[in-house]
Amino acid sequence: MAIQPWRATCIQIGSVVASDATTREEAWTIIEGNLANAIAHIEAACTGPTPPRLVVLPEFAFQGPPRATPVRDWIERACATIPGPITERLADVARRFGIYVAGNHFEVDPRWPDRYFNSSFLLDPDGAVILRYRRINTASWTSPHDILDEYTAAYGEDGIFPVADTELGRLAIFPCGEIIVPELSRVFMMRGAEVLLHPSNEPISARSEAAKICRAAENMCYLISTNVAGGIGFSLTGDEKGGQSQIVDYNGNYLAFEAASDESVAASAMIDIEALQAGRRDTGMGNSLLRSRWHMYQSHFAAAEIYPANALLQKPITTLADLVPVHEAAIANATKAGILR
Template identity: 45%
Template sequence: MQPNRGAEPSEESTSTTGGPVYRAVALQTACHAVNAAPDTRAARDMMAAAIDRIGVQIAATKRTLGPSLRLVVLPEYVLTGHPMGEPLSEWAQRAALDPAGPEYARLGEISRDQNVYLCVNGYELDEHFPGAYFQASVVLDPNGAVVLRYRRLNSMFAVTPHDVLDRYVSIYGEEALFPVADTEIGRLAAIASEEILFPEVARCLAMRGAEVFLHSSSEVGSALLSPKNVAKLARAIENGAYVVSANTAGLFGIGLPPASGDGGSKIIDHRGLVLAAAAQGESMVANAEIDLVALRRARRAPSMENLLPRQRFELYASSYAKTSFYPPNTVTVGETQREHFYVTQRATIQRLSEAGII
């Protein structure tokens, strides 16, 4: 299995001033966690039921919005919920998807039947790292094929490519870290959950031509300017890109009040304007037109507001190159427990404090 590195922007796509105009939806749907399932088989049955339910919702949304709907973004870990202290190996067995498994096959059927690009976020196995899993955002095209596979790079309690960086890059190459897919509906890139708070992730994707950020999230549903809501606006403005952000419509089965993660899915345009936003509950209200003609016109017009081509990366490169905060390559797959991530962060804080940085 190879993480999709994304297609390099073609000469044609980078030279034309035109581009498609289509509709996208951040589908706000409920997450029924598999933590309490009695065994792995029961957990897989719950995941299959979730896919069937989502398939019905996508079909109904397509009938409502019409054939212009070409992009559907699903919430974070929508098929399983998140681990609640389970050992890494147990959660890998219970909730992580096989890249060649039936769940992706069924999702591919849905994307093909509805003629949409479908972005799903979940936990995923990797044959090179047995006993572990990565959190992945995967995009399936209208043929049901995977055109983008992004593995989350920043996580508090799970293994990321950064935790096994040298081996990961030796297997998949550096371009697998920040993939961008050049598609008929624009250059797509994924940002997972709280990574919207890390501007470098979106920036590195924008460096590779990303035009539409697909943000799968499970977050506090609030009308206030929460950290993530502030960050969504900032990532859109500073990169001149759309943000399609899908939140869960409640988290069921983990003991928390379900509405703790419910509502506020939204679509933001390249100017930082919120085009559509959902309230609470399962909803397709967060749908809007993605106008790549306008985006590309704005990106190619000299102006103070056009921030992306004004970036002077040479000024910052040496600071990044000679600085390390959270260290890479700290995980030994098969041996690391969740406490490792707390210990590593504490050690990082101590080191930065002693250096007078924080």
């Protein structure tokens, strides 16, 4: 099936943090305000001269991060299911404009009511949730890896590394700091992903900016990365700024780049999936995928175990202090493997 070029737009918006709220009512007043701001910016993009087929919102756009809020309080005050009240509001916009909407929020799953996940999602033009990815690489809240046996039994491999096959191409999504974990993007590419959606909420750094170029180029994927506007969620004073939302092509070239940290829908570009597919089939030197010898690395990855799996299977965390023994075990494993000394 032919895939015509289509437009993607980064919805770079600010986010009022709900972690200072002391009641659920107060927290959801903040969340509703953030939702209204997001919807207004999506509407502006879709009624402008170059309307998108897909938009990407920042990480933590609606609730902000929990900061030091205890797990139980954060679940009761600010978390929601997917699908749920946050995605339902965005689904209305998706249906109204016939677009795909990608975003991120803290999610609670009835299977594990005493845990929450940092979840990224994609809605299709009918408003259906067609992707839900729960952050794996984190040391701040529960990861599927922390309850791996139970999680795999419930959702399988497709639920851990989901890729959606759509009329726009094959899409995957993951948030923020996971851009610096090359294995994650690689697995998504191996599962067929052609476009990596990246909701983010982080200060500008050389490491993350370089990683965005690398993840796109080394996997021959488009990357659509939307950062928060204004102060990042973990900045108590707001002095650490976000911004620099960007769209990168499969050769690592910028197609769009919003240099400022202000609210903006200016980072917008055309995505050409058929050109990407042709590039992946090319036998010239520009096709790095064709020359990659993954077989040579399999034994090293099979033997590697640093951060322990199932570390929170028996007991969920209540505060960040509960993660200290897990971190210590990871350091011990890295030392044993000869990585640390």
